[in-house]
Amino acid sequence: MASEYDWERGEGLLGLDDPAEWDAAFERRENHLGTGVIGLAFHCSLEEASPRIARAMRLPDIGQRGFAFTAAGHAARLNGKLTPELYAALRAEGPGGVAEHPIRDTLGFVPFRKLPPWFKRRWVLVTVRNKLESWWLTVAYAAEDAWRALRGRRS
Numbered sequence: 001m002a003s004e005y006d007w008e009r010g011e012g013l014l015g016l017d018d019p020a021e022w023d024a025a026f027e028r029r030e031n032h033l034g035t036g037v038i039g040l041a042f043h044c045s046l047e048e049a050s051p052r053i054a055r056a057m058r059l060p061d062i063g064q065r066g067f068a069f070t071a072a073g074h075a076a077r078l079n080g081k082l083t084p085e086l087y088a089a090l091r092a093e094g095p096g097g098v099a100e101h102p103i104r105d106t107l108g109f110v111p112f113r114k115l116p117p118w119f120k121r122r123w124v125l126v127t128v129r130n131k132l133e134s135w136w137l138t139v140a141y142a143a144e145d146a147w148r149a150l151r152g153r154r155s
Contacts, residue, residue, distance in 0.1 A: 010035050017043035022052050033059060034067025041071040041078065049075060050083040057089045066098045073102035077109045084116075091118050 005012045007025050010032035016022060016039030026033055037056045040049040053075065056068035072086050082090075090106065093099035106115075107123050115123060 005036075007032055007036075014039045014042065016040055019044060019048045019052060026052075026055065032064065034061070034064030034071070037068050037071040038074060041074040046075055046079045046081070046083060050086055054085045054089050057093070062098070069093070069098050069102045072099075073105035076102065076106040081110055081114050082106060087116050087119065091116075095122070 005016060005021065005025075007013070007028075007030035013032055013035040016036045019040060022033070022036050022040055025036060034056050037049065037053045040052055049071070053068055053071045056071070057065055059065050059068065069090075072082065072090060075086065076082050087106075090099050090103055095103050103119075103122065104126075106119060107126060110119075112120065112123060
């Protein structure tokens, strides 16, 4: 029976719902494995998708690794949690790179009480930084408005 997924061109892989199909493609060293794990994140349980997402996060192709990190972000959004191996992979990659958006997704969609300690510290840091930036922008806009009003009176 022919596979309905085109691993060479990546077609149909966002609909992938069979972890065994992904495992077989991994063994064959197919292209688009990162795209395939996004499909698994959408259509399989977190427990089924997680080990494959973690494996895809170590692929040699940076583009496909990026898709694997995207799959972790989708898993956090869809499930409101991640597995310990996905938390560890995101922490190991760290913020500022390919894991930046999945880390933000995790902080935004996983309840604080379910986060491991590193993510809780990251949540506090991001929240405080966002609040300080908000205050800074409020002061800057008020100063700009005051300067504009002052210049308007002189004319």
